[in-house]
Amino acid sequence: VDPEALVKLSNGTFWLAEEYAPSLLHVAANGRILERVVPVGVKKDLTEANYRIVEGLPTILTKRQINRGIESLALSPDEQFLYFMLESPLANPDETAFENSRYVRLFKVSLQQGDFNGMVSEYVYMLDEPETFLADDTNEQSDVKVSEMVVLDTDKLIILERVFRHTKLYRVSNLDDATNILETEWDIEAVNTFSSTLETLDNLAAAGIFPVSKAQVFDSRREISDLDSQIEGFALLNNEYVVFINDNDFGIDGTKTRIRVVKMAQQLNQ
Numbered sequence: 001v002d003p004e005a006l007v008k009l010s011n012g013t014f015w016l017a018e019e020y021a022p023s024l025l026h027v028a029a030n031g032r033i034l035e036r037v038v039p040v041g042v043k044k045d046l047t048e049a050n051y052r053i054v055e056g057l058p059t060i061l062t063k064r065q066i067n068r069g070i071e072s073l074a075l076s077p078d079e080q081f082l083y084f085m086l087e088s089p090l091a092n093p094d095e096t097a098f099e100n101s102r103y104v105r106l107f108k109v110s111l112q113q114g115d116f117n118g119m120v121s122e123y124v125y126m127l128d129e130p131e132t133f134l135a136d137d138t139n140e141q142s143d144v145k146v147s148e149m150v151v152l153d154t155d156k157l158i159i160l161e162r163v164f165r166h167t168k169l170y171r172v173s174n175l176d177d178a179t180n181i182l183e184t185e186w187d188i189e190a191v192n193t194f195s196s197t198l199e200t201l202d203n204l205a206a207a208g209i210f211p212v213s214k215a216q217v218f219d220s221r222r223e224i225s226d227l228d229s230q231i232e233g234f235a236l237l238n239n240e241y242v243v244f245i246n247d248n249d250f251g252i253d254g255t256k257t258r259i260r261v262v263k264m265a266q267q268l269n270q
Contacts, residue, residue, distance in 0.1 A: 001023075002019050002020045004070060005148070005149075007073055013027060014026075015073060016073070019070050019087065021038050021069070022057075023038045023039075023057070023070075024036070024037040026114065034051070034052065035051065036051060036054070037057055038055055039055070039058060043055050058119070058187050060092065060188070062189075063092040064088075064091070068086065068098070070086055071085065071147055072146060074150055074151040074157060076153075081111065083106065083109070085107070086105050087146055088146075089102070090105070092197045093189075093194075093199075096193075097199035098142060101141070101198075102126050102127045102129070102144075103125070103126060103198055103204070104146055107121070108155075123175060123179070126204075127141070133166035138163060145163075147160050147161075147232045148231075148234040152236075155174050156174065158170070158171055158234070158268055159214065166219075166220060168216060171215050171217045171268060171269075172214050177213060178211060181198070186209070217270065223264075227260065231247075232247040241263055242268070243260065243262075244262065245257065
């Protein structure tokens, strides 16, 4: 298990997102795993687990690129829904699709008294092009990734996109206008490298797919030019302040972990 995100429920339990299966884990306050939700077909690989395994996620998630699985997780204020996103596009049909695609999948999950209650929907989130991250010198689409997500309200989200030095925040104000692709042809694993998949589409609209609408609410290059590189954590502290935290990659090159508190919560809703 490689945990990348967590949320706490009012009953004291936690939901964790991890990127390698990928999977979602419901965990008690004492650390005991209550259930682990995995893609359909993965349960057979976890026969020695001493906790409940639920095959509740789409099989297509097994096509995640190594080290680019579920990276972010958020909880609706009424605790009825979980939202999670992959860090990058799927490798469907192959790694070339992952490297070139701009389409990241966003999922909505129903909870019942804190437990998994089934998938609700799946949407397409379109990443920015690498050249727009001006603080980074790259033209590789795979350098752009989603590293965090927080909830403002039900179906109202803040998404963190970044490369290395350059971090952006986008607000998704609702999901009603986006196409729900859950259990459609776009959730089917490619049979060969010539198969048409979501990740290989040139034009979403031509395929009848509308991604979620996003509006930029923060750009580190313009607003906090000395914000740390490799920002992977972001949270709302209250109605005034937010917090950023970076990944220091074990401090191998001397990078320090730093928590940055900024008075900018109100602009997330503007």
